[in-house]
Every structure is written in structure tokens, then in C-alpha cells.
Amino acid sequence: MRYRSTRGKPQDPSLSFTEILLAGLAPDGGLYMPEHYPHLSEEDLLALKTVFERRGYPGLACAVMSLYIDDIPREALQRLCLRAYSEAKFSTAKVAPVSKIDEGTWMLHLSNGPTAAFKDMAMQMLGQLFEYVLAANETELNILGATSGDTGSSAEYAMLGKKNIRVFMLTPAGRMTPFQQAQMFGIDDPRIINVALDGVFDDCQDVVKAVSADARFKRRYSIGAVNSINWARLLAQVVYYVAAWIQVSGDPGQRVSFSVPTGNFGDVCAGHVARSMGVPIEKLVVATNENDVLDEFFRTGVYRVRSSAETLETSSPSMDISKASNFERFVFDLLGCDTGRVRELFGSQLNTRGYFDLSAHEAVERAREEFGFDSGSSTHADRLRGIAEVHRQHGVLMDPHTADAWNVSRKHLGEEPMIVLETALPVKFADTIEQALGFTPKVPPRFAGIEKAPRHVTHLPKSVDSVKNLIRKTVDG
Ligand SMILES: *Cc1c(COP(=O)(O)O)cnc(C)c1O
Numbered sequence: 001m002r003y004r005s006t007r008g009k010p011q012d013p014s015l016s017f018t019e020i021l022l023a024g025l026a027p028d029g030g031l032y033m034p035e036h037y038p039h040l041s042e043e044d045l046l047a048l049k050t051v052f053e054r055r056g057y058p059g060l061a062c063a064v065m066s067l068y069i070d071d072i073p074r075e076a077l078q079r080l081c082l083r084a085y086s087e088a089k090f091s092t093a094k095v096a097p098v099s100k101i102d103e104g105t106w107m108l109h110l111s112n113g114p115t116a117a118f119k120d121m122a123m124q125m126l127g128q129l130f131e132y133v134l135a136a137n138e139t140e141l142n143i144l145g146a147t148s149g150d151t152g153s154s155a156e157y158a159m160l161g162k163k164n165i166r167v168f169m170l171t172p173a174g175r176m177t178p179f180q181q182a183q184m185f186g187i188d189d190p191r192i193i194n195v196a197l198d199g200v201f202d203d204c205q206d207v208v209k210a211v212s213a214d215a216r217f218k219r220r221y222s223i224g225a226v227n228s229i230n231w232a233r234l235l236a237q238v239v240y241y242v243a244a245w246i247q248v249s250g251d252p253g254q255r256v257s258f259s260v261p262t263g264n265f266g267d268v269c270a271g272h273v274a275r276s277m278g279v280p281i282e283k284l285v286v287a288t289n290e291n292d293v294l295d296e297f298f299r300t301g302v303y304r305v306r307s308s309a310e311t312l313e314t315s316s317p318s319m320d321i322s323k324a325s326n327f328e329r330f331v332f333d334l335l336g337c338d339t340g341r342v343r344e345l346f347g348s349q350l351n352t353r354g355y356f357d358l359s360a361h362e363a364v365e366r367a368r369e370e371f372g373f374d375s376g377s378s379t380h381a382d383r384l385r386g387i388a389e390v391h392r393q394h395g396v397l398m399d400p401h402t403a404d405a406w407n408v409s410r411k412h413l414g415e416e417p418m419i420v421l422e423t424a425l426p427v428k429f430a431d432t433i434e435q436a437l438g439f440t441p442k443v444p445p446r447f448a449g450i451e452k453a454p455r456h457v458t459h460l461p462k463s464v465d466s467v468k469n470l471i472r473k474t475v476d477g
Helices: 017-021 042-065 074-084 119-137 150-159 178-185 201-213 215-220 231-248 266-277 293-300 327-334 339-353 363-369 380-394 400-409 426-437 464-476
Strands: 003-005 032-034 098-102 105-109 141-146 165-172 192-197 256-261 281-288 302-304 355-357 373-377 418-422 458-460
Touching: 003 017, 017 119, 017 231, 032 231, 042 074, 042 231, 074 119, 098 231, 098 380, 105 231, 119 150, 119 165, 119 231, 141 150, 141 201, 141 464, 150 165, 150 178, 150 192, 165 178, 165 201, 165 464, 178 426, 192 201, 192 464, 201 215, 201 464, 231 256, 231 266, 256 266, 256 400, 266 281, 266 327, 281 293, 281 400, 293 302, 293 363, 293 373, 327 339, 327 363, 339 355, 363 373, 373 400, 380 400, 380 426, 400 418, 400 426, 458 464
Parallel strands: 105 418, 141 165, 165 192, 192 458, 256 281, 256 418, 281 373
Antiparallel strands: 003 032, 098 105, 302 355
């Protein structure tokens, strides 16, 4: 399998999986895509089912991911999958189990990993892949990131103890939930460096961008990223759509639908890839919170990015986005892989006008009919109501992000089973649960005492130089 940019030119060379693994954005500003989606026949689907039954989630992960990876030997990939998706890390041998909620609805549990959010599903694999490729190239990597909570802790736990990798993670001082702070700052390892900047998340992100824009510094200190546009993260997420179909249906003739809490369009884009490969998926329901950039597109064909001032702080904070960084991948497919059009829309129109309009191109109809997309949004009040209702009727405690997906799924039920993606454990967002139910969720035993551990965090002013100095001092020793 070879990869190309969504904004590429025909003469650009294609790249291999390990070449794009550490690359982030393509030099032309586009995102890397495989040259085609391998097609799974009914026979292939049944073979994957057998693999899952005999060799579990790691076996399935290896079988699916190897369709897109030519330059890591199969045995090595198998080993990496076994390490990434162990029972010890995911506290269940199934890794991504499903449970039945009512007659037509299932929940896919993606938050059993080390940091109790679905980002672990991809990040654990990324940690293994990074370590493997860096060892082969005898190079080191300093990951620099900004987080409002889930991504940062997931990245730190995935990279912890990996050879040749260090993590610098910028957080907005005092703004994460107590559980999120405890999770990150509790890590005691000289190669995991937590930084609290006196600012908000956008300030952290601006500092990361400024440091990465200094090409000399970036090269000298081997600065890398783990952001959500990374193709390997998406690929790792394709696996659980297959695992969910196997567990709920397992019959190539019986389709299933998914409702996906959506921010940067990473999770649901993986569903789109799975569907494009022939996994029997009827609908992909895009569920947003009040930050409804994507719901708006799927209703109207207009994609309008928001300013940071227009981006609301909600009670499902991991979906508080102003633009959806993976969305370009879907638009690329929607436009029949027309890189010229993608360049015009994302490279030019968005920058000059702040929006583009595909309504004249039947984008809404085609997204629905050809690609199976539907959408909806839910508010804070909807979330509280959804959490209370599902708890009362089914005895299931949902986190606020999962609640967004649950709420929107109610409006898109069909004949086929509906699978709601659970993306975090309630304990991460205890305040909202308390508001909805009047009590705080129990802390799972594996996280007991986490809030008492000593904190490891460096406080810095929100300045590019202070962060650069910290990196220099740490790396140069
Ligand atoms: C990141 C995140 C999401 C959104 O996922 P995207 O890939 O950005 O669409 C949803 N829920 C939780 C808990 C998350 O951490």
C-alpha cells in the first residue's frame, strides 16, 4: 500500500506506511490517504470473524492493519499488536467488548484502556509503532503536544517507557478535571514532561505551533507530534468497527449502524474507512455537542469553521472544536479523490472566506445515500437528561460524550442494530454525572488512590521561549 496527500499533485512520489507514520501533515498541507481501500468480500469478513474468535482483538488488529502496511513484517506487526492490546492494559480480554442496552441498541466499550478514554485504542498502537520504527532508524523523537485532557494523558501512557521517545505535554494550568490532572501529573518518569502554562488550551496549541514552525529548532530537537490527523491512529480505530460488527452481527448479510460522538472527525472517519472497505455498515451517525460544525455540514452542505471565540466550552469538552481536522479526508472521498478541488476548498477558500459550500454538488444527498452519513447535535440539558434516563431505565452509567451519541442515535433508529460508541468512563467527568444524577461515579479499582500521588509538573509562562528553553535544557542535559 502506498500513500498520497489529499492535496497532492500527480507527479508527487507516493510514500510507504512507515514513511508517513512520523510525518504528520503532508508538505502541501494535505492529509495522507491510502491509494485505495482494500475490499473485504463476504469470505474475507467471515475469515476476520474466525481470526477474532481464535486470536482475539490483537489478532484482528494485525489482520486488518496489515492490509495497509507493507513495510513492517507480519510477525513484527503481530508482536506490536499483542503488546498494544493486552488484557493487562485494557482490563478485559475482549479489549473492546459490546453490551446490549435495549432491543435494538448496543454499546461498544472503548474506554477500558489505561486512561479511561477511547484515545487509548489508537494511541497504544501508535506507541508500539513509533518505538519499532525509531529503533530501526536509530533516531529519537521528542513529542510536543497540547491537550485539554484526554489526548495528553493517552499519549503519555502510550509513550511511557518507550525507547528513544520523550514527551513534552502542554496543559492549561488549573483547567483540566481533577481526575485528568491526577492521571497526567502522577506519572513519575524523566522522559514524560508535563508543563502547565498560565493560559487556556488555545494558548498551549499556539505555543506548539510556534515551536514547530521554527524548522531549525524542530530538526535540531527532533520534534514530533501525535495529533489526530495521523493516519496510523485512524487505521488502528478501523479495527474496532470490525470487532463491533463481529460481536453484534457476524453475518455479512446483517448490517449494523453506529452513532459516534464526534469532534475532530477521527473516530467516525475510521468508521467511514471500514464501511468503504465493505464492512456491513448501514449508517454512520455523526453526533456533535453544541459545537455543531459537522452537523451543520451534513444538514446543509456548508462547512464553516468557527473562531476560538465562537467555540463553546461544553460538558463534553473533548468535542469542543472549531474545525474538524480529519474532515478533509472524507471530503476527498466525497469529491472522487479530486486533489485539485480539495486544494481549492481547504487550502484556499477556507483561509480566505472561512467556509465552503458544497450544497450545489448534492453533497448532502451523496453523503447520506452513498456514504451512509447522518447527523445531529445535543446540548448540555440533553446530556443530563440522557445520562439520567439511561441510568434509570437500563442501569447503565454513561459519560457526557457517550451521552451525545446516545441522544442523537435515538433519532436515527432503523431496522438494523444501532451501536453507540462509548468513548470515556464517567469517572473522568464526575461533575457532570453528579449534576445529572446527584451522586459521583465510583472510581474503578485500577484508578484507586490516583489523586493522592505526588504531582510532577513544571509551571511556565505562556511564552514560546520558555518552552523552547525547557526542551533545550532537558534534551541537551
Ligand atoms: C477525542 C474524543 C472524542 C472525539 O473524537 P474525534 O476523533 O475527535 O471525533 C469523543 N469523546 C471522547 C471522550 C474523546 O476523548
